[in-house]
Amino acid sequence: MKSEAAALLPRGQTPARRGRPWALLLYLTLAVVCLPFLLPMLWMLASSFKTSGAIFGNPFSLGAADLRLANFTEVFTRYPFARQYLNSLYILLITVPVTLLLSSLAGYGFARLRFPGREFAFLLTLTAMMVPSELTAVPQFLIFKTLGLTNTHVPVIVLQVFSATGALAVFLMRQHFITLPRELDEAGRMDGLGYWGVFWYLLLPLSRPALATVAIFALLNSWNDYFNPLIYLNDEALMTLPLALQRFTDPLGGVFWNLTLAAGVLVALPVLAAFLLAQKQFIESLAASGTKG
Amino acid sequence: MKLPGMLLCLTTLLACTAGAQKVNLRFSTWAGGDGLALLQQLSRDYSAQNPEVQISVEVTPFADYGRKLAIQVASGDAPDVGWLAERDVPTFVSSGAVLNLSPALGKDKTFNLGDFPLSTLSLWTRGQAVYGVPFSNSPLVLFYNKDLFQKSGVKDPLLQYSQARWDYPSFQAASKVIKDKTGAFGARVMRLDPKAWAGGLLAVIWSQGGGIYDNAMKCQLNSPGSVSAFQLVSTMMFKDASMPRPGDQTDFASGRVGMYFDNLSYSAQLRDAAFKWGVAPLPKGTAGRVTQLGQAGYVVFSKSRNQAEALKFLKFLGSAQTMARTARFFPPPRVSVLKSPAYLGSNPAIPASSLKTAVAGQLSSARVLLTGTNWLRVNDAITSGLDRVFQPNADLQPVLDDLCKQIGDL
Known part of the structure; x- marks a missing residue:
């Protein structure tokens, strides 16, 4: 089977190499489609470390100053x-x-x-x-x-x-x-x-x-x-x-x-x-x- | 023993047993964190003073509080005493789910209902009947970013207020200068949640002589006062570009907004603010300086099996002594507590003088939003209507006429 399929391709080209541009396009399309699902999750993750003020200030930024675990500890200590x-x-x-x-x-x-x-x-x-x-x-x-x-x-x-x-x-x-x-x-x-x-x-x-x-x-x-x-x-x-x-x-x-x-x-x-x-x-x-x- | 004698003994025995029985009162709330801890402590204190009464505090999230109460009432399982949110008051009062408190409170001199200004009771009153006692009376105040005011060289709103110059033209001008000199938004009057548009925008409308409803509950959003308020906000959004447009999520806590209208309780969200802030009264409009009260109150449910005990507990919760304790979390509606030095000095983030000016000083002209039982549908209609109102170059009068027609059809 493998040799029959390979015979149909131009010389020197394997099935994987021939499909590469299409695969790349497919992956790009899928990545774009994923964005609406992924962005809210990333926003939630980034915001979970910030103060309430910083959450809406610059939604996707995550500087070193923002990396604080106070929110996580407060969730367990006050509630x-x-x-x-x-x-x-x-x-x-x-x-x-x-x-x-x-x-x-x-x-x-x-x-x-x-x-x-x-x-x-x-x-x-x-x-x-x-x-x-x-x-x-x-x-x-x-x-x-x-x-x-x-x-x-x-x-x-x-x-x-x-x-x-x-x-x-x-x-x-x-x-x-x-x-x-x-x-x-x-x-x-x-x-x-x-x-x-x-x-x-x-x-x-x-x-x-x-x-x-x-x-x-x-x-x-x-x-x-x-x-x-x-x-x-x-x-x-x-x-x-x-x-x-x-x-x-x-x-x-x-x-x-x-x-x-x-x-x-x-x-x-x-x-x-x-x-x-x-x-x-x-x-x-x-x-x-x-x-x- | 003859029959009458036996009956007498049996009745005495039953009465003694009933007297010794503990009453278990259910108290429903949406409080959380430290506020809940305080309510639980108050309940324990009440039980210590009244050993025959045991209080169980029941908690439901704020978002679905009314929904759960409605199911409990319909199932005959309503709590005895509870909090009721402003938005749920018309529905629960009109359905008869809450008890008329005026026979119990009206003549009680110790409770002193007169200590509550009339504006704080209007939401809870139908004719002579009083269906609830507010415990939180949070007026809209102006939060302002002192750093942005300093950078842009605009006079502090409290100073302008003391000079009797704090009106909407000054507010608009301050907002534009902040925008031009710092790049930050000068002001925001609406909250992030579009459905909560009334918290902020309504005070502007009232101050210009407009409103959602007139006295006959007819739509007033297309009245000249309302149109002029929408025009002001629209100009600040699209011409001055000093106010975030609908959909823009820049909020005051980010430090990129100069002024913001919200209830005093919003100060809890500014604990970690990386800038200096203050509170001041809202600006004055052509029809006066009208602020909006955000309220929540205590009620006794009509189906409570322990109404007498429930009323006593409500009196305890609404007493001046208890309100002085809860004032740390909830701005008190009782004048005696509101003006007490203990309350005015209770919030370390807000100086007593600011609190006195922005809160205690504004209550006489403050209003509560009175709505009908179809408010949720009306609010949805207005929320979607605002998308057409806040468009660049929108012709406001016909858009608002159409919105009022929609509301009338509901």
Whole structure:
């Protein structure tokens, strides 16, 4: 194959060398397209070190005088930011595995098991994605209030697992399981596996890309969840990071941008790190779910 | 024991149990940092004086404070006492979510509602009913960069004020000289957030005899006074080039703006300022020197199950003694506290004489923006309308006529 392709090129030119100008143009175009996404992040990073006055003075400058860590230390010393960081982390560590477990089980059920009302139950699950959270806020609040669970993390975790994110996860897993050949189930059954065995030993190991997609959505939605913590949490020490970012204001709501942006960098870092570490898996999983689904 | 005797014993027992029960009051706020620490301390102090009452302080970010309160009220889970922001007052009062305090406060001589000037209560009053007690009464003041004034050789605004020369023509002239001699912007009247245009620009409009609404709540943005205010700002932006145009993010804290209108609480943002600054009264317009009050107040929610205790706690929070303690963070509406040497000397960054002139001296002509329940939509319409107003060579009268028509349709 390689020699056939090389034969079509002018003498002395390899495929890589021939494609170089186009690649350069492509990279330039991509770099320009990246700018609108990259600039706000760079501005946030540069501003997180500055005093409030310097932030709007010369937005992208970062001289030696600007490199001060006072904003970062103040975020931790004057506000319960460390506690709020831990809150977000532990909620994430619960919601992501639970979402993965429940969505894969529900997706398997909807894709593979036959039971009365299956399609209706699936449709009902999908409605969680279609109804805006503001509409269901009051009845949900009344339920948690009756159970005495307001001002705890329970509603934040439960609503993350069972609301729109959970429904999307079930939908993704169901679509994935539908694409897997039924012959796998039959082979498993011939070897003596039950429904659970087929799910656990055969189908789940083949579902890594779909599970990665669900994990990433669950992670992002849990980390960025603003509405549920806003409604259910009253105690500053129980707050999660999206709420914490809104707390750096003066008594009349004027924003302390230096503190907000320093905290913003700290909030964005884990998500950026997770994406950089798992970007290959992420892109593969999206591509896989797109082509097979 | 006969039945009446048993009932009597049971009733006495229940009454004793109820008497011994602690009342748990929920107090809602958006305060943060040191302000929150002070409120928590005040709550502990109140519980120490009233051992049967326990206060839990609940915190919500300012941005979504009204939204959360609305859900809590709708779910029957409203707090007992709380802060209420100026922008949310019309909605919560008209929906009956907050309690009329006048029966409890009106005749209470110790509380002395008369200590609050009428201008500070207008936002919270409907007829004889008073629905809230302001705790923060932050008038717009002029922040000015002393370094830029010195470099450009313009007279200090406080000096011009003392010579009765501090008016809008002097303001415009000072702004232009600063721009010409230093290259920095001379003045900024609007905040960075376009939706917060009223905080600053409205004081200019009022001082020229205009306004957003007249007494019948009809749009007044196209009145001669309003047009002349917009014309002044437009000239400073496009002809003098001494004021940042909409979209320009140069703010006062950067040190590249000579004068800036904002509430007194903005001084908290100037802690790290690398230049000398001061505060002065706003300039005088053709209709007087009118400044705008930024307010927040204490309310008792109608659905509170402990209304009597909630009212007592509100009286404690709104008392002169407590306001003297909170004055470090919130400019006090009580005249007795506002003029006290303790308050005037409480802000190390602002000399007592400046505070007295720029704050205490302006309250008699200060106004609160009174809006209807559709204010959010009206504000959106004005915000987008200002894009057409602040254009080079814009014909202001027809643009503002059209804006008023839009507001009337809402």
